[in-house]
Amino acid sequence: MRWLGAVQSLFFAGQIAHCMVLNGTQIVHELGSILSNGSSIYLPADADWDTETTQRFDTWHAPTYVVSVKPALTTDVQKVVRYATLHNISFLATGGGHGYSGSLGALQNGLELDLGYFNSVTVDAANNLMTVGGAVRFSDVEEPCYAVGKAFPVGACPCVGLAGASLGGGIGFYSGLYGAISDSLVSAEVITGTGALVTASESENSDLLWAIKGAGSSYGVATSLTYRVYDYLNDGYAMNADMLFSASQMSSLFTFAKSWLEKQRKELSITFSLIYVATLQEVIHASVPYALNLYEIGVEDLTAAVQYFNDTVASTAALQGVFLAFTQYAQYGFQQHPQNSSSFPYRDVAIQIDGSAASDDDVPIIDSFEREFRDRLVNISGKDELEVYMQFSHGDEGADAWFSAANVPKLRELKRRYDPLDLFRFYNSVDVD
Protein backbone atom coordinates (compact mmCIF):
# COMPACT_ATOMS: atom_id res chain seq x y z
CA MET A 1 0.00 0.00 0.00
CA ARG A 2 2.88 2.33 0.71
CA TRP A 3 3.99 1.91 -2.87
CA LEU A 4 0.58 2.63 -4.28
CA GLY A 5 0.26 5.77 -2.15
CA ALA A 6 3.60 6.98 -3.47
CA VAL A 7 2.62 6.24 -7.04
CA GLN A 8 -0.64 8.09 -6.83
CA SER A 9 0.70 11.18 -5.16
CA LEU A 10 3.51 11.45 -7.69
CA PHE A 11 1.11 10.97 -10.55
CA PHE A 12 -1.22 13.68 -9.41
CA ALA A 13 1.70 16.01 -8.87
CA GLY A 14 2.58 15.32 -12.50
CA GLN A 15 6.10 14.32 -11.60
CA ILE A 16 6.45 10.84 -13.05
CA ALA A 17 9.93 10.52 -14.46
CA HIS A 18 9.97 10.85 -18.23
CA CYS A 19 12.45 8.24 -19.38
CA MET A 20 13.44 8.52 -23.02
CA VAL A 21 15.70 5.48 -22.99
CA LEU A 22 15.56 3.14 -20.05
CA ASN A 23 18.70 2.27 -18.20
CA GLY A 24 18.52 -1.52 -17.91
CA THR A 25 21.45 -1.73 -15.52
CA GLN A 26 19.78 0.64 -13.13
CA ILE A 27 16.52 -1.29 -13.33
CA VAL A 28 18.37 -4.53 -12.54
CA HIS A 29 19.86 -2.84 -9.52
CA GLU A 30 16.67 -1.22 -8.25
CA LEU A 31 14.22 -4.04 -8.91
CA GLY A 32 16.78 -6.61 -7.80
CA SER A 33 16.76 -5.07 -4.35
CA ILE A 34 12.99 -5.29 -3.90
CA LEU A 35 11.92 -8.50 -5.63
CA SER A 36 11.87 -11.85 -3.84
CA ASN A 37 14.92 -14.11 -4.14
CA GLY A 38 13.31 -16.49 -6.63
CA SER A 39 12.88 -13.71 -9.19
CA SER A 40 15.31 -13.13 -12.06
CA ILE A 41 16.24 -10.13 -14.17
CA TYR A 42 18.00 -10.27 -17.52
CA LEU A 43 19.64 -7.77 -19.84
CA PRO A 44 19.77 -8.37 -23.61
CA ALA A 45 23.57 -8.66 -23.39
CA ASP A 46 23.30 -11.58 -20.94
CA ALA A 47 24.39 -14.91 -22.41
CA ASP A 48 21.15 -16.57 -21.31
CA TRP A 49 18.79 -13.84 -22.57
CA ASP A 50 17.61 -16.00 -25.49
CA THR A 51 17.02 -19.11 -23.43
CA GLU A 52 15.64 -17.61 -20.23
CA THR A 53 13.34 -14.87 -21.52
CA THR A 54 10.37 -15.17 -23.86
CA GLN A 55 10.86 -13.23 -27.06
CA ARG A 56 8.06 -13.04 -29.61
CA PHE A 57 8.32 -15.62 -32.39
CA ASP A 58 7.64 -13.04 -35.07
CA THR A 59 9.98 -10.14 -35.83
CA TRP A 60 7.37 -8.09 -37.73
CA HIS A 61 6.55 -5.02 -35.59
CA ALA A 62 7.94 -6.89 -32.60
CA PRO A 63 8.08 -5.34 -29.15
CA THR A 64 11.63 -4.79 -27.89
CA TYR A 65 12.98 -4.66 -24.37
CA VAL A 66 15.99 -3.30 -22.54
CA VAL A 67 15.31 -5.58 -19.60
CA SER A 68 13.29 -8.71 -18.84
CA VAL A 69 11.99 -9.32 -15.35
CA LYS A 70 10.77 -12.74 -14.25
CA PRO A 71 8.91 -12.36 -10.99
CA ALA A 72 8.59 -15.39 -8.72
CA LEU A 73 5.60 -14.33 -6.67
CA THR A 74 2.36 -12.46 -7.23
CA THR A 75 3.63 -9.77 -4.87
CA ASP A 76 6.68 -9.40 -7.15
CA VAL A 77 4.37 -8.77 -10.11
CA GLN A 78 2.70 -6.04 -8.07
CA LYS A 79 6.09 -4.54 -7.28
CA VAL A 80 7.06 -4.50 -10.96
CA VAL A 81 3.78 -2.84 -11.97
CA ARG A 82 4.18 -0.19 -9.28
CA TYR A 83 7.86 0.39 -10.08
CA ALA A 84 7.03 0.79 -13.77
CA THR A 85 4.25 3.22 -12.89
CA LEU A 86 6.46 5.28 -10.60
CA HIS A 87 9.18 5.56 -13.25
CA ASN A 88 6.84 5.81 -16.25
CA ILE A 89 8.33 2.68 -17.79
CA SER A 90 6.43 1.05 -20.64
CA PHE A 91 6.06 -2.68 -20.12
CA LEU A 92 4.36 -5.75 -21.47
CA ALA A 93 3.42 -8.92 -19.61
CA THR A 94 4.23 -12.05 -21.62
CA GLY A 95 3.25 -15.69 -21.40
CA GLY A 96 3.83 -17.76 -24.53
CA GLY A 97 5.00 -14.76 -26.57
CA HIS A 98 2.78 -15.71 -29.46
CA GLY A 99 0.73 -12.52 -29.98
CA TYR A 100 1.58 -11.36 -33.49
CA SER A 101 -0.53 -8.26 -33.99
CA GLY A 102 1.42 -5.29 -35.37
CA SER A 103 0.09 -3.19 -32.49
CA LEU A 104 2.77 -4.74 -30.25
CA GLY A 105 5.46 -2.86 -32.16
CA ALA A 106 4.44 0.30 -30.30
CA LEU A 107 6.45 -0.98 -27.34
CA GLN A 108 10.10 -0.26 -28.03
CA ASN A 109 12.93 -0.46 -25.50
CA GLY A 110 10.52 -1.31 -22.74
CA LEU A 111 10.43 -3.71 -19.83
CA GLU A 112 9.28 -7.28 -20.31
CA LEU A 113 7.32 -8.70 -17.40
CA ASP A 114 7.97 -12.34 -18.25
CA LEU A 115 5.58 -14.63 -16.40
CA GLY A 116 7.76 -17.69 -17.08
CA TYR A 117 7.78 -18.81 -13.43
CA PHE A 118 3.97 -18.90 -13.31
CA ASN A 119 3.88 -22.30 -14.94
CA SER A 120 1.90 -24.65 -12.71
CA VAL A 121 -1.05 -26.76 -13.88
CA THR A 122 -3.48 -28.36 -11.40
CA VAL A 123 -6.49 -30.35 -12.51
CA ASP A 124 -9.27 -30.87 -9.95
CA ALA A 125 -11.12 -33.68 -11.70
CA ALA A 126 -13.78 -34.04 -9.01
CA ASN A 127 -14.92 -30.47 -9.54
CA ASN A 128 -14.14 -30.24 -13.27
CA LEU A 129 -11.72 -27.37 -12.76
CA MET A 130 -8.17 -26.63 -13.84
CA THR A 131 -5.97 -23.87 -12.46
CA VAL A 132 -2.96 -22.69 -14.44
CA GLY A 133 -0.25 -20.06 -14.10
CA GLY A 134 -0.11 -17.11 -16.50
CA ALA A 135 2.66 -18.60 -18.69
CA VAL A 136 1.21 -22.10 -19.21
CA ARG A 137 0.98 -23.17 -22.85
CA PHE A 138 -1.63 -25.32 -24.55
CA SER A 139 0.77 -28.27 -24.70
CA ASP A 140 1.20 -28.13 -20.90
CA VAL A 141 -2.46 -28.87 -20.15
CA GLU A 142 -3.26 -31.65 -22.58
CA GLU A 143 -1.57 -34.48 -20.72
CA PRO A 144 -2.70 -33.53 -17.16
CA CYS A 145 -6.30 -33.32 -18.40
CA TYR A 146 -6.14 -36.55 -20.41
CA ALA A 147 -4.61 -38.42 -17.47
CA VAL A 148 -7.78 -37.87 -15.42
CA GLY A 149 -10.30 -38.37 -18.24
CA LYS A 150 -10.84 -34.69 -18.96
CA ALA A 151 -10.62 -32.51 -22.04
CA PHE A 152 -10.00 -28.82 -22.46
CA PRO A 153 -10.56 -26.72 -25.62
CA VAL A 154 -6.99 -25.86 -26.55
CA GLY A 155 -6.08 -24.07 -29.77
CA ALA A 156 -4.34 -25.68 -32.72
CA CYS A 157 -0.75 -24.61 -32.00
CA PRO A 158 0.75 -26.29 -28.90
CA CYS A 159 3.22 -23.51 -28.07
CA VAL A 160 0.64 -20.72 -27.69
CA GLY A 161 0.09 -19.39 -24.17
CA LEU A 162 -3.25 -20.39 -22.69
CA ALA A 163 -3.78 -17.22 -20.65
CA GLY A 164 -2.98 -14.89 -23.55
CA ALA A 165 -5.15 -16.81 -25.99
CA SER A 166 -8.17 -16.97 -23.72
CA LEU A 167 -7.92 -13.37 -22.52
CA GLY A 168 -8.48 -12.44 -26.17
CA GLY A 169 -11.44 -14.83 -26.54
CA GLY A 170 -9.68 -17.95 -27.75
CA ILE A 171 -10.94 -19.98 -30.67
CA GLY A 172 -9.85 -23.38 -31.87
CA PHE A 173 -10.96 -26.73 -33.18
CA TYR A 174 -12.98 -27.47 -30.03
CA SER A 175 -15.00 -24.24 -30.28
CA GLY A 176 -17.86 -26.05 -32.03
CA LEU A 177 -18.33 -28.01 -28.80
CA TYR A 178 -17.31 -25.62 -26.05
CA GLY A 179 -17.33 -22.12 -27.54
CA ALA A 180 -14.50 -19.66 -27.08
CA ILE A 181 -11.78 -20.77 -24.66
CA SER A 182 -12.75 -17.81 -22.51
CA ASP A 183 -16.23 -19.32 -22.15
CA SER A 184 -14.53 -21.92 -19.93
CA LEU A 185 -12.79 -19.29 -17.76
CA VAL A 186 -14.27 -19.35 -14.27
CA SER A 187 -12.01 -16.94 -12.43
CA ALA A 188 -8.64 -15.22 -12.58
CA GLU A 189 -6.21 -13.49 -10.24
CA VAL A 190 -5.38 -10.18 -11.89
CA ILE A 191 -2.92 -7.43 -10.99
CA THR A 192 -4.63 -4.37 -12.40
CA GLY A 193 -3.26 -1.02 -13.52
CA THR A 194 -3.45 0.33 -9.96
CA GLY A 195 -1.15 -2.46 -8.76
CA ALA A 196 -4.03 -4.10 -6.86
CA LEU A 197 -4.40 -7.89 -6.85
CA VAL A 198 -8.04 -8.73 -7.48
CA THR A 199 -10.07 -11.84 -8.16
CA ALA A 200 -12.33 -11.70 -11.19
CA SER A 201 -15.17 -14.24 -10.95
CA GLU A 202 -18.97 -14.40 -11.06
CA SER A 203 -19.12 -13.41 -7.40
CA GLU A 204 -16.23 -10.92 -7.19
CA ASN A 205 -15.58 -8.16 -9.73
CA SER A 206 -17.85 -9.88 -12.24
CA ASP A 207 -17.54 -6.87 -14.54
CA LEU A 208 -13.80 -7.46 -14.75
CA LEU A 209 -14.40 -11.14 -15.56
CA TRP A 210 -16.75 -10.02 -18.36
CA ALA A 211 -14.02 -7.70 -19.71
CA ILE A 212 -11.08 -10.11 -19.53
CA LYS A 213 -13.00 -12.82 -21.40
CA GLY A 214 -12.22 -11.10 -24.72
CA ALA A 215 -10.31 -7.88 -24.00
CA GLY A 216 -8.16 -9.05 -21.10
CA SER A 217 -4.81 -7.68 -22.21
CA SER A 218 -6.13 -4.14 -21.61
CA TYR A 219 -6.83 -4.67 -17.91
CA GLY A 220 -3.93 -6.24 -16.12
CA VAL A 221 -1.61 -9.19 -15.62
CA ALA A 222 -3.33 -12.54 -15.01
CA THR A 223 -1.06 -14.67 -12.83
CA SER A 224 -3.49 -17.53 -12.14
CA LEU A 225 -6.56 -18.64 -14.08
CA THR A 226 -9.18 -21.28 -13.31
CA TYR A 227 -11.10 -22.96 -16.14
CA ARG A 228 -13.84 -25.53 -16.47
CA VAL A 229 -12.73 -28.86 -17.92
CA TYR A 230 -14.97 -31.48 -19.50
CA ASP A 231 -15.26 -35.24 -19.52
CA TYR A 232 -13.40 -36.30 -22.60
CA LEU A 233 -15.28 -37.74 -25.58
CA ASN A 234 -14.28 -40.74 -27.66
CA ASP A 235 -11.74 -41.93 -25.04
CA GLY A 236 -9.84 -38.69 -25.52
CA TYR A 237 -9.08 -39.28 -29.18
CA ALA A 238 -9.62 -36.77 -31.95
CA MET A 239 -9.27 -37.38 -35.66
CA ASN A 240 -7.49 -35.11 -38.08
CA ALA A 241 -7.74 -35.59 -41.84
CA ASP A 242 -5.75 -33.57 -44.36
CA MET A 243 -6.89 -33.53 -47.98
CA LEU A 244 -5.55 -31.84 -51.07
CA PHE A 245 -7.83 -30.35 -53.71
CA SER A 246 -6.96 -28.90 -57.06
CA ALA A 247 -7.61 -25.22 -57.66
CA SER A 248 -10.36 -26.03 -60.15
CA GLN A 249 -12.45 -27.46 -57.27
CA MET A 250 -12.48 -24.19 -55.36
CA SER A 251 -16.02 -23.11 -56.07
CA SER A 252 -17.40 -26.56 -55.33
CA LEU A 253 -15.60 -26.45 -51.97
CA PHE A 254 -17.25 -23.14 -51.15
CA THR A 255 -20.61 -24.58 -52.24
CA PHE A 256 -20.00 -27.49 -49.86
CA ALA A 257 -19.03 -25.10 -47.03
CA LYS A 258 -22.21 -23.09 -47.59
CA SER A 259 -24.37 -26.23 -47.47
CA TRP A 260 -22.98 -26.97 -43.98
CA LEU A 261 -23.90 -23.62 -42.45
CA GLU A 262 -26.42 -24.17 -39.65
CA LYS A 263 -26.08 -27.95 -39.74
CA GLN A 264 -22.39 -28.58 -39.18
CA ARG A 265 -21.83 -31.19 -36.48
CA LYS A 266 -20.47 -29.61 -33.34
CA GLU A 267 -17.57 -32.07 -33.21
CA LEU A 268 -16.35 -31.09 -36.68
CA SER A 269 -14.18 -28.10 -37.63
CA ILE A 270 -13.11 -27.49 -41.20
CA THR A 271 -10.21 -25.39 -42.49
CA PHE A 272 -9.47 -24.67 -46.13
CA SER A 273 -5.97 -23.33 -46.57
CA LEU A 274 -4.33 -21.81 -49.60
CA ILE A 275 -0.59 -21.64 -49.54
CA TYR A 276 1.33 -20.08 -52.35
CA VAL A 277 4.71 -21.72 -52.59
CA ALA A 278 6.67 -20.39 -55.52
CA THR A 279 10.09 -21.08 -54.09
CA LEU A 280 10.94 -22.72 -50.82
CA GLN A 281 11.92 -20.00 -48.40
CA GLU A 282 14.61 -20.96 -45.93
CA VAL A 283 14.46 -18.99 -42.72
CA ILE A 284 11.43 -16.83 -42.19
CA HIS A 285 11.69 -14.19 -39.49
CA ALA A 286 8.68 -11.99 -40.11
CA SER A 287 5.08 -13.09 -40.42
CA VAL A 288 2.47 -10.43 -41.21
CA PRO A 289 -1.06 -11.39 -40.10
CA TYR A 290 -4.47 -10.29 -41.33
CA ALA A 291 -7.95 -11.63 -40.67
CA LEU A 292 -11.68 -10.95 -40.73
CA ASN A 293 -15.04 -12.55 -40.06
CA LEU A 294 -17.41 -13.65 -42.82
CA TYR A 295 -21.08 -13.92 -41.96
CA GLU A 296 -22.22 -15.35 -45.27
CA ILE A 297 -20.72 -17.52 -47.97
CA GLY A 298 -21.23 -16.05 -51.41
CA VAL A 299 -19.74 -18.78 -53.58
CA GLU A 300 -19.14 -16.65 -56.68
CA ASP A 301 -17.82 -13.67 -54.75
CA LEU A 302 -15.43 -15.79 -52.71
CA THR A 303 -14.19 -17.67 -55.75
CA ALA A 304 -13.56 -14.36 -57.52
CA ALA A 305 -11.72 -13.01 -54.47
CA VAL A 306 -9.46 -16.05 -54.30
CA GLN A 307 -8.85 -15.82 -58.04
CA TYR A 308 -7.76 -12.21 -57.56
CA PHE A 309 -5.57 -13.29 -54.65
CA ASN A 310 -3.94 -15.98 -56.77
CA ASP A 311 -3.34 -13.72 -59.75
CA THR A 312 -1.89 -10.90 -57.64
CA VAL A 313 0.37 -13.19 -55.67
CA ALA A 314 1.55 -15.03 -58.77
CA SER A 315 2.65 -11.79 -60.37
CA THR A 316 4.26 -10.19 -57.27
CA ALA A 317 7.44 -11.79 -55.98
CA ALA A 318 7.29 -10.07 -52.57
CA LEU A 319 3.93 -11.72 -51.85
CA GLN A 320 5.03 -15.26 -52.50
CA GLY A 321 5.15 -16.41 -48.90
CA VAL A 322 1.49 -15.73 -48.36
CA PHE A 323 -1.02 -17.98 -46.64
CA LEU A 324 -4.81 -17.79 -46.43
CA ALA A 325 -7.14 -19.98 -44.37
CA PHE A 326 -10.92 -20.24 -44.15
CA THR A 327 -12.07 -21.95 -40.98
CA GLN A 328 -15.61 -23.04 -40.33
CA TYR A 329 -16.67 -23.98 -36.78
CA ALA A 330 -20.07 -25.25 -35.76
CA GLN A 331 -21.81 -22.37 -33.97
CA TYR A 332 -23.20 -24.70 -31.31
CA GLY A 333 -20.43 -24.14 -28.75
CA PHE A 334 -20.38 -20.35 -29.15
CA GLN A 335 -24.16 -20.17 -28.82
CA GLN A 336 -24.27 -22.04 -25.52
CA HIS A 337 -23.21 -18.73 -23.95
CA PRO A 338 -25.29 -15.53 -24.10
CA GLN A 339 -23.96 -12.70 -26.25
CA ASN A 340 -23.52 -10.50 -23.19
CA SER A 341 -21.83 -13.15 -21.05
CA SER A 342 -18.42 -11.80 -22.02
CA SER A 343 -16.71 -9.18 -24.14
CA PHE A 344 -15.88 -11.82 -26.77
CA PRO A 345 -18.37 -10.63 -29.37
CA TYR A 346 -18.39 -12.89 -32.40
CA ARG A 347 -20.59 -15.93 -31.82
CA ASP A 348 -22.34 -16.05 -35.19
CA VAL A 349 -19.48 -16.11 -37.67
CA ALA A 350 -19.85 -18.32 -40.76
CA ILE A 351 -16.15 -18.44 -41.64
CA GLN A 352 -13.11 -17.06 -39.87
CA ILE A 353 -10.57 -15.91 -42.40
CA ASP A 354 -7.01 -15.58 -41.27
CA GLY A 355 -3.80 -15.39 -43.12
CA SER A 356 -0.27 -14.20 -42.95
CA ALA A 357 2.57 -13.47 -45.25
CA ALA A 358 6.09 -14.52 -44.46
CA SER A 359 9.01 -12.38 -45.43
CA ASP A 360 12.55 -11.78 -44.38
CA ASP A 361 11.83 -8.22 -43.56
CA ASP A 362 9.18 -5.57 -43.16
CA VAL A 363 7.91 -5.34 -46.71
CA PRO A 364 5.39 -2.50 -47.22
CA ILE A 365 3.93 -4.19 -50.30
CA ILE A 366 2.74 -7.10 -48.11
CA ASP A 367 1.08 -4.73 -45.71
CA SER A 368 -0.76 -2.85 -48.44
CA PHE A 369 -1.80 -6.00 -50.30
CA GLU A 370 -3.23 -7.55 -47.15
CA ARG A 371 -5.19 -4.44 -46.29
CA GLU A 372 -6.56 -4.09 -49.79
CA PHE A 373 -7.51 -7.77 -49.95
CA ARG A 374 -9.16 -7.46 -46.56
CA ASP A 375 -11.24 -4.49 -47.80
CA ARG A 376 -12.34 -6.59 -50.74
CA LEU A 377 -13.47 -9.36 -48.40
CA VAL A 378 -15.27 -6.94 -46.06
CA ASN A 379 -17.44 -6.07 -49.07
CA ILE A 380 -18.63 -9.67 -49.27
CA SER A 381 -18.59 -10.44 -45.53
CA GLY A 382 -22.27 -9.83 -44.84
CA LYS A 383 -21.48 -6.83 -42.60
CA ASP A 384 -20.90 -3.18 -43.48
CA GLU A 385 -17.89 -2.83 -41.21
CA LEU A 386 -14.80 -4.92 -40.66
CA GLU A 387 -15.16 -7.35 -37.75
CA VAL A 388 -12.21 -9.50 -36.78
CA TYR A 389 -11.04 -12.00 -34.18
CA MET A 390 -8.52 -9.79 -32.43
CA GLN A 391 -5.88 -12.46 -31.88
CA PHE A 392 -5.45 -12.92 -35.64
CA SER A 393 -5.72 -9.24 -36.47
CA HIS A 394 -3.24 -7.08 -38.34
CA GLY A 395 -3.28 -4.52 -35.53
CA ASP A 396 -4.73 -1.50 -37.33
CA GLU A 397 -8.43 -2.37 -37.07
CA GLY A 398 -9.38 -0.63 -33.81
CA ALA A 399 -11.45 -1.51 -30.78
CA ASP A 400 -14.83 -1.52 -32.56
CA ALA A 401 -13.62 -4.19 -34.97
CA TRP A 402 -11.92 -6.30 -32.25
CA PHE A 403 -14.52 -6.12 -29.49
CA SER A 404 -17.66 -4.88 -31.36
CA ALA A 405 -18.96 -1.32 -31.23
CA ALA A 406 -21.65 -2.48 -28.79
CA ASN A 407 -19.06 -3.56 -26.20
CA VAL A 408 -16.64 -0.64 -26.44
CA PRO A 409 -18.44 1.89 -24.18
CA LYS A 410 -18.61 -0.61 -21.30
CA LEU A 411 -15.01 -1.72 -21.93
CA ARG A 412 -13.84 1.92 -21.77
CA GLU A 413 -15.69 2.52 -18.53
CA LEU A 414 -14.04 -0.57 -17.02
CA LYS A 415 -10.68 0.49 -18.44
CA ARG A 416 -10.95 3.81 -16.58
CA ARG A 417 -11.67 1.90 -13.39
CA TYR A 418 -9.09 -0.90 -13.59
CA ASP A 419 -6.30 0.73 -15.62
CA PRO A 420 -6.75 4.49 -15.34
CA LEU A 421 -3.14 5.24 -16.36
CA ASP A 422 -3.46 3.04 -19.48
CA LEU A 423 -0.44 0.91 -18.56
CA PHE A 424 -1.86 -2.03 -20.51
CA ARG A 425 -1.99 -0.39 -23.92
CA PHE A 426 0.36 -2.35 -26.15
CA TYR A 427 -1.76 -5.20 -27.46
CA ASN A 428 -4.93 -4.42 -29.45
CA SER A 429 -6.10 -2.35 -26.53
CA VAL A 430 -9.20 -0.55 -25.39
CA ASP A 431 -8.56 3.21 -25.08
CA VAL A 432 -9.18 4.98 -21.80
CA ASP A 433 -11.32 7.52 -23.72
Ligand SMILES: *[C@@H]1O[C@H](CO)[C@@H](O)[C@H](O)[C@H]1NC(C)=O
Ligand atom coordinates in the same frame (compact mmCIF):
# COMPACT_ATOMS: atom_id res chain seq x y z
C1 LIG B 1 5.75 8.84 -19.91
O1 LIG B 1 6.46 8.34 -21.02
C2 LIG B 1 5.81 8.55 -22.24
C3 LIG B 1 6.65 7.91 -23.33
O2 LIG B 1 6.82 6.57 -23.05
C4 LIG B 1 5.65 10.04 -22.48
O3 LIG B 1 4.93 10.24 -23.68
C5 LIG B 1 4.88 10.66 -21.34
O4 LIG B 1 4.85 12.06 -21.50
C6 LIG B 1 5.55 10.32 -20.04
N1 LIG B 1 4.73 10.80 -18.93
C7 LIG B 1 5.18 11.62 -18.00
C8 LIG B 1 4.20 12.03 -16.96
O5 LIG B 1 6.34 11.99 -18.00
Ligand SMILES: *[C@@H]1O[C@H](CO)[C@@H](O)[C@H](O)[C@H]1NC(C)=O
Ligand atom coordinates in the same frame (compact mmCIF):
# COMPACT_ATOMS: atom_id res chain seq x y z
C1 LIG C 1 22.90 3.21 -15.90
O1 LIG C 1 22.83 3.02 -14.50
C2 LIG C 1 24.04 2.57 -13.92
C3 LIG C 1 23.75 2.19 -12.47
O2 LIG C 1 22.95 3.17 -11.86
C4 LIG C 1 25.08 3.66 -14.10
O3 LIG C 1 26.31 3.22 -13.54
C5 LIG C 1 25.27 3.93 -15.58
O4 LIG C 1 26.14 5.02 -15.77
C6 LIG C 1 23.92 4.26 -16.24
N1 LIG C 1 24.11 4.31 -17.67
C7 LIG C 1 23.69 5.32 -18.41
C8 LIG C 1 23.92 5.21 -19.89
O5 LIG C 1 23.14 6.29 -17.92
Ligand SMILES: *[C@@H]1O[C@H](CO)[C@@H](O)[C@H](O)[C@H]1NC(C)=O
Ligand atom coordinates in the same frame (compact mmCIF):
# COMPACT_ATOMS: atom_id res chain seq x y z
C1 LIG D 1 16.84 -13.49 0.19
O1 LIG D 1 17.70 -14.45 0.75
C2 LIG D 1 18.49 -13.96 1.83
C3 LIG D 1 19.51 -15.02 2.24
O2 LIG D 1 19.00 -16.30 2.02
C4 LIG D 1 17.59 -13.55 2.98
O3 LIG D 1 18.34 -13.06 4.05
C5 LIG D 1 16.63 -12.48 2.47
O4 LIG D 1 15.71 -12.15 3.48
C6 LIG D 1 15.88 -12.93 1.23
N1 LIG D 1 15.17 -11.78 0.69
C7 LIG D 1 13.91 -11.85 0.24
C8 LIG D 1 13.32 -10.58 -0.29
O5 LIG D 1 13.26 -12.87 0.24
Ligand SMILES: *[C@@H]1O[C@H](CO)[C@@H](O)[C@H](O)[C@H]1NC(C)=O
Ligand atom coordinates in the same frame (compact mmCIF):
# COMPACT_ATOMS: atom_id res chain seq x y z
C1 LIG E 1 -3.00 -19.18 -60.07
O1 LIG E 1 -1.98 -18.48 -60.73
C2 LIG E 1 -1.10 -19.32 -61.49
C3 LIG E 1 0.00 -18.45 -62.05
O2 LIG E 1 -0.55 -17.40 -62.79
C4 LIG E 1 -1.89 -20.01 -62.59
O3 LIG E 1 -1.03 -20.92 -63.25
C5 LIG E 1 -3.03 -20.81 -61.94
O4 LIG E 1 -3.85 -21.36 -62.94
C6 LIG E 1 -3.88 -19.89 -61.08
N1 LIG E 1 -4.87 -20.67 -60.38
C7 LIG E 1 -6.16 -20.33 -60.40
C8 LIG E 1 -7.08 -21.21 -59.65
O5 LIG E 1 -6.55 -19.35 -60.97
Ligand SMILES: *[C@@H]1O[C@H](CO)[C@@H](O)[C@H](O)[C@H]1NC(C)=O
Ligand atom coordinates in the same frame (compact mmCIF):
# COMPACT_ATOMS: atom_id res chain seq x y z
C1 LIG F 1 -27.64 -10.42 -20.54
O1 LIG F 1 -28.85 -10.15 -21.20
C2 LIG F 1 -29.99 -10.80 -20.62
C3 LIG F 1 -31.18 -10.55 -21.54
O2 LIG F 1 -31.23 -9.21 -21.93
C4 LIG F 1 -30.18 -10.24 -19.22
O3 LIG F 1 -31.29 -10.89 -18.61
C5 LIG F 1 -28.92 -10.53 -18.41
O4 LIG F 1 -29.04 -9.95 -17.13
C6 LIG F 1 -27.70 -9.95 -19.11
N1 LIG F 1 -26.52 -10.41 -18.40
C7 LIG F 1 -25.47 -9.61 -18.16
C8 LIG F 1 -24.31 -10.27 -17.48
O5 LIG F 1 -25.43 -8.45 -18.52
Ligand SMILES: *[C@@H]1O[C@H](CO)[C@@H](O)[C@H](O)[C@H]1NC(C)=O
Ligand atom coordinates in the same frame (compact mmCIF):
# COMPACT_ATOMS: atom_id res chain seq x y z
C1 LIG G 1 -16.13 -2.28 -51.84
O1 LIG G 1 -17.43 -1.90 -52.27
C2 LIG G 1 -17.55 -0.50 -52.53
C3 LIG G 1 -19.03 -0.23 -52.80
O2 LIG G 1 -19.56 -1.15 -53.72
C4 LIG G 1 -16.66 -0.15 -53.72
O3 LIG G 1 -16.73 1.23 -53.97
C5 LIG G 1 -15.22 -0.51 -53.34
O4 LIG G 1 -14.36 -0.29 -54.43
C6 LIG G 1 -15.11 -1.96 -52.91
N1 LIG G 1 -13.76 -2.19 -52.42
C7 LIG G 1 -12.99 -3.18 -52.86
C8 LIG G 1 -11.62 -3.26 -52.31
O5 LIG G 1 -13.38 -3.99 -53.67
